[in-house]
Ligand SMILES: [Zn+2]
C-alpha cells in the first residue's frame with residue numbers, strides 16, 4: 001500500500017486497520033529535519049481509518065523506543081513511545097484546494113487529505129510523522145536532575161565534578177561575572 005496516497009473512497013464502510021512498521025516513515029523525515037533520533041526498538045503504528053461523508057476518522061497508536069541526545073549532557077537517552085491519537089481529517093472543500101503548481105515549493109500541506117478528481121486521498125506517512133514528532137519530548141533529559149556539561153571544560157558533570165571553579169569561585173569574581181551577564185543583556 002502506498003502510505004502517502006491512500007484512496008479513502010476505496011476503504012470499506014466498516015473501516016480499515018493498517019499497521020505501519022516501515023522504518024523509512026520515521027527515519028526519512030527525521031534525517032530531513034535534522035532530528036537526532038535513533039530507532040532502538042521498532043516503531044510501529046496501528047491505524048484505524050473510518051471514512052465519513054465529510055472527512056475521515058483516524059485513530060491509532062505509535063509504539064516503540066528511540067534514543068535522543070539528552071538536552072543537557074548530550075548522552076543518548078531512551079524515549080519510550082506510547083502515543084495514542086484520535087483525529088478527524090476534514091475533506092477540503094473543492095474551492096479551497098489549490099492546484100498543486102500554485103503551492104509554494106517546500107511548504108507542507110496543512111491538511112493530510114487532498115482531493116483529486118473529487119476523491120479524497122490521505123497522506124498517512126505525513127500524518128504519522130506529525131504524531132510521532134508530537135510524541136517526542138522537546139527537551140529530552142537522561143534523568144530529571146541531569147547536571148549537564150561544564151561550560152568551561154565540557155566534562156559531563158554527572159560523572160563527577162571537574163577542576164573548574166565556576167561554582168566555588170571567589171565571590172568577587174562571581175559578582176563580576178553577573179555584571180558581565182547583565183551587560184550582555
Ligand atoms: Zn543528561
Ligand SMILES: [Zn+2]
Nearest residue numbers: 150153162164
Ligand atoms: Zn569544567
